[in-house]
Amino acid sequence: MQVRNHRFPPDPWCLREDAPDAASHFLNETLFALGNGYIGVRGTAEEGWSGPAGTSRDGTYLNGFHESEPIHYPETAFALAKTNQFMLNVPNAKGIAIWIDDGNASSGERFDPLQGTLGTYRRSLDLRHGVLERTLTWTAPSGRSIALRSRRLVCLDNRHLLALEVEVTPLNFSGTVRFVSSLDGAVRNLEAGDDPRIGSAVSGASLQLLSAEQEGDFSALVQRTRNSGFTLVSATLTEVADRPAVQAQCRRDDLRLEQTYAIPVAQGEKAAVRKYACYHTSRDYPETELMPRSRDLLDAARAEGFDALVVRQAAYLAGFWQQADVEIDGDDLLQQGIRFNQYHLLQSVGRDGKTNISAKGVTGEGYEGHYFWDTEIYIFPFFLYNKPEIARALLEYRWAGLESARRRARQMSHAKGALYPWRTIAGEECSAYFPAGTAQYHINADIAYSIRQYLDATGDDAWLRAHGAEIVMETARIWTGIGSYDRQGRFVINEVTGPDEYTALVNNNYYTNAMAQAHLEFAAAIAARLASEFPEDHARIAQSMSLDPAEPEEWANAARLMRLPYDAELRIHEQDDSFLSKKPWDFANTPAENYPLLLNYHPMVIYRHQVCKQADVVLALLLLSSRFELDDKRRDFDYYEAVTTHDSSLSSCIFSIVAAEVGYAGKAYDYFMETARLDLDDTHGNTCHGVHTAAMAGTWLGVAYGFGGMRTDGGSLRFAPTLPAQWQGYRFRIQLRGCLLEVGVNVAGTTYRLARGDALRFTHHGRPVELTAAQPEHQEAA
Structure with a gap:
């Protein structure tokens, strides 16, 4: 087998990146993506990416939410497919830009890992807890330094909800940290090129704006697809964490809604915002329910809190890994x-x-x-x-x-x-x-x-x-x-x-x-x-x-x-x-x-x-x-x-x-x-x-x-286990007819264990095996 250069440390429960790299950024956006079967969010950072063209594709997708376009054939024929459907890139709800200054807003600098000097850096996708986390230190061109920690999850037990938290700590100055939380509807799909596996033949912007709502910490865009006729409500709710109320300054720029939070901080003091976002479409609910459902879900998420969502995410995954x-x-x-x-x-x-x-x-x-x-x-x-x-x-x-x-x-x-x-x-x-x-x-x-x-x-x-x-x-x-x-x-x-x-x-x-x-x-x-x-x-x-x-x-x-x-x-x-x-x-x-x-x-x-x-x-x-x-x-x-x-x-x-x-x-x-x-x-x-x-x-x-x-x-059901020479052993589980069977193979042989259920029959290399609640384990020598 060809020996490959593995870019990530071989952690069995984590994918970890120890330095940002423009050459691999596009790829890593995919690998660090989060999803829950409905929402998918590519692994671009909250502040965005300022790297070279072609090194990023910021995207948020909803499984099944699609636009349609006629397929144009130069030479057509009877019963050829007439219409294409393609999954849409929907409004980006995770955006949080960060600005720092020493009390003078005119001297503010925007946090950008590709500018200034990046010190320590780590981004990790925790497979046990379902959280994407990034920690780093950064020094701006002016010499001001910060520590940053961000966490993000897409809720596995609530398909409409995602949440994130961003914390900034000034390391060598006192001043102001400004968080600019955005809901950006000016997104497009990738257009098709020479590779038939990539992109869509999109003729223009697929989502048309119907209305926008913005008040206090809440933002929402109401959009409709041009051809498939679906309505989408994308909504966010941002809060300043662990501080007295900080008034949001609201701003709208066409399809982009922003709330800015200016937080005064002393050196070594943490400033943080938490953000909850959701998507609801008329594929699932009547159009009149989309906005009320969005408001209710975001209010409930804020009341529950980001840390509680993290706990729920870990509990869901614990059940998954126990079986799978x-x-x-x-x-x-x-x-x-x-x-x-x-x-x-x-x-x-x-x-x-x-x-x-x-x-x-x-x-x-x-x-x-x-x-x-x-x-x-x-x-x-x-x-x-x-x-x-x-x-x-x-x-x-x-x-x-x-x-x-x-x-x-x-x-x-x-x-x-x-x-x-x-x-x-x-x-x-x-x-x-x-x-x-x-x-x-x-x-x-x-x-x-x-x-x-x-x-x-x-x-x-x-x-x-x-x-x-x-x-x-x-x-x-x-x-x-x-x-x-x-x-x-x-x-x-x-x-x-x-x-x-x-x-x-x-x-x-x-x-x-x-x-x-x-x-x-x-x-x-x-x-x-x-x-x-x-x-x-x-x-x-x-x-x-x-x-x-x-x-x-x-x-x-x-x-x-x-x-x-x-x-x-x-x-x-x-x-x-x-x-x-x-x-x-x-x-x-x-x-x-x-x-x-x-x-x-x-x-x-x-x-x-x-x-x-x-x-x-x-x-x-x-x-x-x-x-x-x-x-x-x-x-x-x-x-x-x-x-x-x-x-x-x-x-x-x-x-x-x-x-x-x-x-x-x-x-x-x-x-x-x-x-x-x-x-x-x-x-x-x-x-x-x-x-x-x-x-x-x-x-x-x-x-x-x-x-x-x-x-x-x-x-x-039959098994014929072998053990690769490169391993000491392996185990997997299967559910069958209400039973949970664990199969373990090592140099000594194979062990079958009935972890749940009354009885299960199968063969091992052609020999019959029966497990019961009374005798739940059977061993076969190598």
């Missing part, structure tokens, strides 16, 4: 990477059933805030086995989008069924490049796969009957709509794109066909089970869908006769009907600077070659593990590893897991490390535009599915 923590013995860099990734997943995921988790979370504008299949295949398992209530909320989001998926199916000339969008926020297809977007029909099977995982893990028949069965069956209809039987009687699925986006519009993509087969089998089984066990629900759903009684047998027949390409000579599963006939990519003569290929070669050049962007067949080996023999997995891995660039951040974690299973311990570890610190070490060079949530979740998969050998396909 993955512990590594022997590698602090890796431990830091795993916990950092899990923390950002918690910060990024929507929990209300109306929002999802975007490819970049709420940390940046990459991929425009769109939701992809990343959720179901990469991210969903992490929440399913650690916080199943969040997993259910993610499925509720898909239920909420079912009608949009039905409409999309009609646009795509399917007489019945539902086709989920490849890229979306509100449910409509937003992918303007259909060969790597709409053509990825496997999104339907991915969603069905996650529903099956959820039902196997929770036994939630109530959700199956209320929502899950209808989603699974409606989406299964698409396969019999798009597929057909060839002259040999095989069921074939033509002109689709699989996970590998360097191979587009092919016949019988192996991953798509194999996942469609499992989907069709599942749909037929659900129909039979409903008819047998829940006839009233079956009748209701059948009526709602206009389900023909013959359809489930048609699904089962298509699954039975599904074409799954296989090359008998190479003894590998073919990625599609044409993949092996293509000219291999000339890797030896492709310079390193030409990766990723998508930024340096026309798509048609790439499509004509035998080259993969990411795991495709190899992903099927994981998801449908029980359908393959170990030797088949090894041969497939060997072949496809040689032609895969891993230009996608979704790739290395899957190769790590399968490498561990087939016995390639070194490769498994190298691929895993590439995943675990992908964002911390910026290995893909674009973390500045947001974290990679799928890779973050892939790190957890790498421990549980990879080294832990965990599999659940087929409804049974």
Whole structure:
């Protein structure tokens, strides 16, 4: 594995920066971002950033709050996506500028870490307490010195609220500290450039000002999106801490509202302000309630106090880590990477059933805030086995989008069924490049796969009957709509794109066909089970869908006769009907600077070659593990590893897991490390535009599915643990059927402990194990 220069000290519970650096500032804004699944605030300091152009992107984002713009095609065609949706950069509520003087306001100097002299400096993101803290000393050009401490949090138990505190102590003078607290609505989204992964085709300012309110310590902006029609209220409440009332001086400059607090201080005396901010939108509440809700929430937050919010934040995270923590013995860099990734997943995921988790979370504008299949295949398992209530909320989001998926199916000339969008926020297809977007029909099977995982893990028949069965069956209809039987009687699925986006519009993509087969089998089984066990629900759903009684047998027949390409000579599963006939990519003569290929070669050049962007067949080996023999997995891995660039951040974690299973311990570890610190070490060079949530979740998969050998396909739980040579041990936990199971592996062997629940059965390297409340622990020697 390539040795990288790790920029942060390897603290297992903290991300720490010991000096500000313009070269890494843009990236660090992402890494030090805070969020709660709804609000996301990039890690720019309260006073802003005066560094060179292109070294900062100050942003605040609301998951699901979006603008829409028409997609303009020079050459259009029927049923191409018509409208794009993009997550908005909303008003910046965290701004606090600081001015110091010796009693003469005309000699005031603004605090700027890039001017004057910076002494001590530390910024840290505490993963146990959920607080971003910065401490420093600074000397102004005049020679006046101050100590500064700031703390910030985005409340994990109140999705509308964020809070911060800034303290300044004069070290060698007495005078005045002025805090200028701002609510800045003059923000814009990043405009698209040559990289298709970044920015939006925004035609102008997306938020129009309706009104502004400012009185005393309170400020609020009321704005509306131009096209999507949502109203937003952004509001702040600022207070001077631990002092008699200091009157705010209010100022408005167009879209910017300010309150200035001038605090006289003696040398060594602390001056501090606390600020509470909130966002409410008409996506969630009637427009008339937005301002009253904002005022009430801010008043309640001030009454509770900043320190109490800090305590609540720590309590929330203590519960999260008690269930979700993955512990590594022997590698602090890796431990830091795993916990950092899990923390950002918690910060990024929507929990209300109306929002999802975007490819970049709420940390940046990459991929425009769109939701992809990343959720179901990469991210969903992490929440399913650690916080199943969040997993259910993610499925509720898909239920909420079912009608949009039905409409999309009609646009795509399917007489019945539902086709989920490849890229979306509100449910409509937003992918303007259909060969790597709409053509990825496997999104339907991915969603069905996650529903099956959820039902196997929770036994939630109530959700199956209320929502899950209808989603699974409606989406299964698409396969019999798009597929057909060839002259040999095989069921074939033509002109689709699989996970590998360097191979587009092919016949019988192996991953798509194999996942469609499992989907069709599942749909037929659900129909039979409903008819047998829940006839009233079956009748209701059948009526709602206009389900023909013959359809489930048609699904089962298509699954039975599904074409799954296989090359008998190479003894590998073919990625599609044409993949092996293509000219291999000339890797030896492709310079390193030409990766990723998508930024340096026309798509048609790439499509004509035998080259993969990411795991495709190899992903099927994981998801449908029980359908393959170990030797088949090894041969497939060997072949496809040689032609895969891993230009996608979704790739290395899957190769790590399968490498561990087939016995390639070194490769498994190298691929895993590439995943675990992908964002911390910026290995893909674009973390500045947001974290990679799928890779973050892939790190957890790498421990549980990879080294832990965990599999659940087929409804049974099984483990086949291995211990990487670089570690002394590791532990992870999973929730399943109301039980909490802890798995610990070290040089002596594996220990399974039932931490909660009555009984749990599974296998260890094929041998049955049963844990009960009376006998909650079982050990297996190495």
